[in-house]
Amino acid sequence: MRYLPKSPADRDAMLKAIGVRSIDDLFSPVPAEYRLARDLKVPRQMAESEIVDWFKQRSKENGDDYTSFLGAGAYFHYRPVVIDALVQRGEFLTSYTPYQAEFAQGTLQAIFEFQTMISELTGMDLANASMYDGSTGAAEAVMMAVRITGKSSAVIARSLHPEYREVLQTYATHQGIPLKTVAYADSGRIDLKELEGTFTDDTACVLIQSPNFFGTIEDVEAIAEIAHKKGALLIVSIAEAVSLGIVEPPRAADIVAMEAQSFGVPLGFGGPYCGVLATKDKFVRQMPGRLAGQTLDKNGKRGFVLTLATREQHIRREKATSNICTNQALVALMVNIFMTVYGKVGLRELAKQNLAKTAYAADQFGKNAKVLFGGAPRFNEFVAQTSEDPAAINSRLLGHKIVGGLPLKKFYPELGNAALWCCTELTTRSIIDTAVGLVAESERSVRSMKETEEVAL
Amino acid sequence: MRYLPKSPADRDAMLKAIGVRSIDDLFSPVPAEYRLARDLKVPRQMAESEIVDWFKQRSKENGDDYTSFLGAGAYFHYRPVVIDALVQRGEFLTSYTPYQAEFAQGTLQAIFEFQTMISELTGMDLANASMYDGSTGAAEAVMMAVRITGKSSAVIARSLHPEYREVLQTYATHQGIPLKTVAYADSGRIDLKELEGTFTDDTACVLIQSPNFFGTIEDVEAIAEIAHKKGALLIVSIAEAVSLGIVEPPRAADIVAMEAQSFGVPLGFGGPYCGVLATKDKFVRQMPGRLAGQTLDKNGKRGFVLTLATREQHIRREKATSNICTNQALVALMVNIFMTVYGKVGLRELAKQNLAKTAYAADQFGKNAKVLFGGAPRFNEFVAQTSEDPAAINSRLLGHKIVGGLPLKKFYPELGNAALWCCTELTTRSIIDTAVGLVAESERSVRSMKETEEVAL
Amino acid sequence: MKHMTRKATRHINQNEGLIFEKSSPGKAAWKLPPLDVPEVDTAKLLGKSERKDLGHMPEVSEIEIIRHFTRLSTWNYAIDLGMYPLGSCTMKYNPRVNESVSRIEGLANGHPYQPAKISQGAMRIMKTLSDCLIEITGMDAITLQPAAGAHGELTGLLMVRAFHESKGNARKKILIPDSAHGTNPATAATVGYAVENLKSNDRGMVDVAALAAQMNEDIAALMVTNPNTLGVFEQEIHKIADLMHEKGGLLYMDGANMNALVGKVRPGDFGVDVMHLNLHKTFSTPHGGGGPGSGPVAIKKILEPFLPTPVVVTKSDGTMAFDYNRPQSVGRVRAFYGNFGMFIRALAYIFANGPDGLRQTTEDAVLNANYIRKGLEGVYDLPYETPSMHEVVFSDKIQSKKGVKTMDLAKRLIDYGFHPYTTAFPLIVPGALMIEPTESEPKEELDLFIEAMKSMAEEVEEDPQFVLDAPHNTRISRLDETLAARKPVLRWTPEKV
């Protein structure tokens, strides 16, 4: 096997040194009846060229030449090539969690910079080193709020990503955290009235998303005011990180639970992504996940270490703030590099392009279909309602190598023939125009069908 | 401009420190009439995503989904992924010629290992660090032989790569090196009789290729005997490095001029490739190009340096062994890694697969067309003569996304409707069968056309 | 620098500040294409939601970014540089072809919600990997959704809970041996179970008699690691399983140590009901400085109804689809389908190995650990003499007599050019040196390691203070962790002027 650095002679010499006759002697602790006497039924050993061919084949079956209008928690942005050039350096790629700080200063300083930039962007005091993803991060944030407030229930917006809601549901059930869901208003924003009425004395937090699942930007301050008045914390989930370039961050929130995939992480069919939590200084000891902190060496030189480990499972076991151990470090490094590439000015310009493309698309769609939630600002997604089932329109778009917006029937049946469309800086005007053209055609044919029907009556 | 690490403030501070008012002051040495007062007419500054798109577009126009039977000095072998993973490390990629040995031991030790492996594979005593490519290497070898022997003319095989011959012609003309060409025999090998008769007292060397341009393996020993008897050197050009895994190296040669592209270098539309010269110890001081040598540091530790620089242009100027300065170092590193991956056993097995695929293909072609030069062993290429013009057959193959063998009319008009076909370990049986099928069809239709004509007569 | 082995030497290395310290207004590493739609009035579109300023975000050029991260990287140790014997972490070679295939365009750019028709490639990868892992573990079904080992534990215990609930009683407790990793109890708590400690016997294994006494109908499951964190195979594993099953409990196996078993022993064959795998350990996906991982959970038939949604299924026409209609499911444990990029890598690893390679890998891993054990026996204290599988745990008992603890030795080992072993785990060994070489180490590297460890032991005898002051050869000396925790500085802030 080509990964194994031993010759038969090496193995023999080692067995001899150990003082056993054969490798089987070393497996004698395993009761004979459990030793596998046959080959595993997995594919035979393949040449590297065969492996590459196999996956190229899978790639071809996976729509490698389509343009897409999908967003909904996973965004297609341009990834500067320096990201992969750097994260593939063996020193980053093949190192472990930086437990031995003196031999891992590269990873540690990078985490420290990541924490700084996430804090800066989210408007929080500090951020952790990463969580699995936006959905689990949001669930952990709710559990954190429960620990901080000593209260036990949570309120969540229905405009929070439906899969995030499902994950939260899974986590909350066995933590004994009752969840209440608050509907969205006609503006697409959370229904503030309903929200106010939902709080009880036991409400630890309200969890919203902004821009929310529909792309609508919430009025975070207003929500914060309500939550704080009721003694609850506000958690804001951010699924589209690029929005932070042009959308005011949720400074009034207590915890920000972010999915940073948009910042340089490949779509990768859903993962690995990069969750991260940011919060206020005062809550740091209830924060789950790893934290890098600055310190000094014996000679007074600045250096970085993992710190406040007493929050974590390897020290506190069942009393830890979370069971998380392995996180998404290398993905966080991608995010880090992306943020560094775009920086203070670039992130704003990037977000502006997203805004402009989406505004244009929503405008064009609006001429043919019904674009919902016009009453509040949006970032790079919008919901369009068509006369025809969007799945049907999408299958025609597929013929043009275009993946249309996400049909919402599954998640929001009340919205009827609605779909969630997303445009980023990579969505060209011509592809928007093509998609709009096909939607317009659909509307026309439905209309003419209706007319025919009417005539027939 | 995103590659430039300066802010406007930095530039101002620097101008101030220098004591000039504006950047233009620094260009005052350039007479005003030559200063360009307008923008260059080159494409406007592009975003990285645009650059990537532009080249992807070019890639699509470049037959990115074809299978090919082309060889003829440029071979499609599998490139283990570790090659690119390693040569893209900035420490290799962005370092210069290792002039400061203590700060370049990585490059130097790698070159030393390269030289060792090339010597080992070619059966020579030593090898240099690289030449531009196989063609210029062959020309330099002839010039080297002229210096060594003090004689001035050279004999070359007509079965040497036609473009290598052209290059040699270009170089030789102004060196006053008359060239004589020796034909190939029916076996595809050099015509030994003619060869013998070609020598004069002034013949410095004979230059052959083995496997030669037709894929035929020459009888190197017999040729060496003839050359040496006449006091001339034998130079063997090797264009298909993989052959060295199974074909006896030209140990009887005095100089081996090799193109190592087959060893892990992308086809890349013809370059960069990796020429390299290997020779006997006694000729080292006439060797062109860089050489890494072993030495010791002040504490007796082993280390490596560029050595025997007195052969080179930066020391000897017009008396140097060659004008070469920049060579193909990073490509040589690719070759180095490829040789290390396959090693002693793998190179043989790889060569055997090439042999087997080609034997199968030649067999199959032989059933339908005329395969020439059956009288001598071949490696991974063969010449097939068809009734129809191979260009016509090829254009039908193109329709099946197959690039057929190289039509030889341009280089060897005497061979008529012949084409040079190459199979490597990447050529599948099914693609061979498809190509054979189309060739068979061509033969059938020519035959039936002839029959029709005959009937018509 | 006292003793110096043949392993490493000091060399010049670049300093580098924080990226914020390099920032200057007007520098940029980005460039956007010209906008092909009308410009928008952001104030008009966003109103008070418009962000005006991005604070201290850096402004630097591309070359500075390349240098920044390249320089930083040189301060790290890595598998690519040498042996990384962190016990329980399985720091094996991360094949480069894995990285290459995971970046193929149609896989890297696949959107999780793209239509099934153009997701067949991704689903086929998930299905093929699932099948392989089921065969390797000897289990019946699997979910790939969990993002890491601890997340796998959570998912597994959720299924345990759902199973018991389906029988009318969720039960109250999870039994966990005292040698277990911290994530085990932490996970149990997250799923709402109390943790009951199970003492190891003097051979470092589960005390079967104690287990028999402790087991009752309040206990939902036992979480066992096998081989356990001492690197010891639980020889009475089937008895343990029987004891659990007799009382209606389930046997959970933490599969962190599967590298000792693959191709040789299958947990499904010795009575395990539910287990997680760490693709980032056993199946060679890179650790990347702490993640990402992937923690698939393999289960027996009885737990299948409770799998998280969705599950990849093959339809009657041979195409694949996600099945969301699973009424007894524990629900989702994360958005989308898991760390898909890691599935690709793990599958590429399985392909590269085949059945013979996987078996040989396991054998070499066990061989390496035993070779180290043999080489260091007597030099370091071996708290448990039970045979070792893929890792060996020594203690600092001998060296601590001179005041030198496992962490001090670890710091000195860095000077020798090795990443240290795992310290301070498992808890049942005070001052543990937990060494897992994996199969990826050549004999040469193991010999250098043994030499370094022996040399260090001599240094402790000759000059303990020198070892206590380590590391001496790194660009930075020992860092003050107490200071970091006492006054946490968790982000950069500009110096006040």
Place this chain on the structure above:
Amino acid sequence: MKHMTRKATRHINQNEGLIFEKSSPGKAAWKLPPLDVPEVDTAKLLGKSERKDLGHMPEVSEIEIIRHFTRLSTWNYAIDLGMYPLGSCTMKYNPRVNESVSRIEGLANGHPYQPAKISQGAMRIMKTLSDCLIEITGMDAITLQPAAGAHGELTGLLMVRAFHESKGNARKKILIPDSAHGTNPATAATVGYAVENLKSNDRGMVDVAALAAQMNEDIAALMVTNPNTLGVFEQEIHKIADLMHEKGGLLYMDGANMNALVGKVRPGDFGVDVMHLNLHKTFSTPHGGGGPGSGPVAIKKILEPFLPTPVVVTKSDGTMAFDYNRPQSVGRVRAFYGNFGMFIRALAYIFANGPDGLRQTTEDAVLNANYIRKGLEGVYDLPYETPSMHEVVFSDKIQSKKGVKTMDLAKRLIDYGFHPYTTAFPLIVPGALMIEPTESEPKEELDLFIEAMKSMAEEVEEDPQFVLDAPHNTRISRLDETLAARKPVLRWTPEKV
């Protein structure tokens, strides 16, 4: 370690032997797919041409290869690590997007002989690059075939020769200033010309009066470097051109220093007839430890008939083709079309810059050199006070009084974490320190460099022996070059047992 700047610190670094020393029979890093055609009897097919043994070729595993080359790489300095001010080498940032686009499948796997129909992409790249370079140089036509600068010189002089031959007299000599790079005279010799030396004046420039005196009908061309190797712009360049042209000679420009001119001055505008470019200098293709390069030759109309074959042309239907039918061509200078991979990279660089970026790049390169000059004036001797363009040449005159030569200073500079400048070139400056920072250096790095150079100068005053013994901070101390040359060991051989 005496003085130590803020630039670098020592850190632990891995040792590594030769790959042959790791070899052991039976290890392998390769695996071939199963053969899908019948096995062959190699003895029968090849007879006595069959090779039986591959001698000392290594047998190692993949992880060992990764470690071997990763470890080796850490012993190198590189642009990615910091400033690399080798004069005349233009060690600028090598953008990563260049590497990325050059690996796109249809470009990386294109066969040079594939039909024109499926080579349009590659030809379009060649054509676009040619057009850009012609515009940048102000010339009329170009060949991309030469593989490096020296190869470009060869090609250029071949065209010069062909031009003169077409006029009936090839002429005999090439005039070359004493400040020229060694490849210039070496190339002239290769093309069969004698070299005549041209003395520089006291300002380091071509002595125009001397030139006027020396120029005659035997002289085929003058090879001038502009800015010359002192970094000085030849202010009387047009006079020089006129002098050449008057006597029927041609003006060849070595374009190694085009980084001082791009977007600001065009050689075609100041009288140059033929020149080469170094894509591996001015146009950011990586040096890769010594190559590959690419040395396109740009020419005026009069030389066009002599271009090497083939030439890319646009056909009337808009498609591109290679034109081989050029009866006056000098012939081929290499197989196929040149270092195509470098064309991709250079063009990507031009695209990334655009006209504004190219100009700014040149300005920054000149700014950086002058900043260093200012910073070190007085500390090191400046043999020519003529204004500097993109590089500055000092000498070791001051330091050599203490016995410290430019090469010694260079070795000490390594200790400070910088790659040295170019030593011992140009020949007209004894003990030269030839410093070319390029535009890729931030002010911060330049300040560190100036600090290091000053600190070193102080060390020479305080303790010259310490400098003579440098480097002190590298993993290996100063290497014995004499030993290497006296008893050349150019390959590994196994030790006799």
